[in-house]
Amino acid sequence: MAITRALGQTMARLADWEVGALTHRVDEMHHAGPAPGDRVDTALRMLDDLSDGFEALMVYVWRRHLAAAVSRIMALDPDDDLNTTELTVGFADIVSFTALSNDLSRQRIGDLVELFESRCADVVAGQRGRVIKSIGDSVLFVNDDPIRAYDTAEGIINVIGRDSRMPDVRLGLATGGVVMRLGDVFGPPVNMAARLTAVARRNRIIVDAAMASLLPPDQFETRRLPARPVRGFGLVEPVAVRRH
Known part of the structure; x- marks a missing residue:
């Protein structure tokens, strides 16, 4: 039942994503010049032309993802809980997205979110991490190497926060034991990473003490920030990090 539910949810999102991408392309084609038939006919023809190749892909x-998931399980200690592992969890969050969305057209908001998600996904994949999910104006990712997780956060700032056409971003990172279930991750590091994005300044990276302790001091400079209340964790001293 769990796999059936996951399959239905995944395929529903994939179908919506596919149709959304095609309709966007159909609009571009019709705006560029006369096209045979109406937009619905054009979209249906494109779906029919792509179906066989897309199914094989x-x-x-x-x-490939199944093989990668099995490899991750095989790499764990067989005496440990196979659903729990040590990971660094990262949250990338668009700054002031609510105010921004009130000033932009619906088309522009959709384009912005899509570009944000795709750029984040490219950076995460480049550092051998995984995007767990996108939540509107945020992306949740994980990496089993804290240094690569930091490089991911720095890369996201470079391709989004440093781009004058894109909004600023904030990054929160936390390391610890997480529970992996049905393609999602749960546990204190996930919650901590999400909370830290509210602490981080624009285009800055904030980490928890556990992750800071794993970063080599000859490569990174860490600075404890004043303690502040963090919902669900009490008083927390976030750590600002940068490379030497």
Whole structure:
């Protein structure tokens, strides 16, 4: 039942994503000049033309991700809980997204979120991490290497926060034991990373003490910030980090 539910939810989102991408392309084609038939006919023809190749691609990608997931499980200690592992969790969050969305058209908001998600995904993949999910104006990712997780956060700032056409971002990172279930992750590091994004300044990275302790002092400079109340954790001393 759990796999059936996950399959339905994943395929529903994939179908919406596919149709949304195609309709966007159809609009571009019709704005560029006369096209045979109406927009619905054009979109249906494109779906029909792509279906066979897309189905083969979908199965191929699923098999590759299945092999990667099995490899991650096999790398764990067999005496440990196979659903729990040590990871660094990161949250990337668009600054002032609510106010921003009130000033932008619906089309512009959609384009902005899509560009934000795609750029984050590229950076995460480049550092051998995984995007767990996108939550509107935020992206949740994980990496089993805290240094690569920091490089991911720095990379996201470089491709989004440093781009004058994009909004500023904030990054929160936390390390610890997380529970992996149905493609999602749970546990204190996930909650801590999310809370730290509210503490971080624009285009800055804030980490928890556990992650800071794993960063080599010859490569990184860490600075404890004043303690402040963090919902669900009491008083917390976040740590600002930068490379030497």
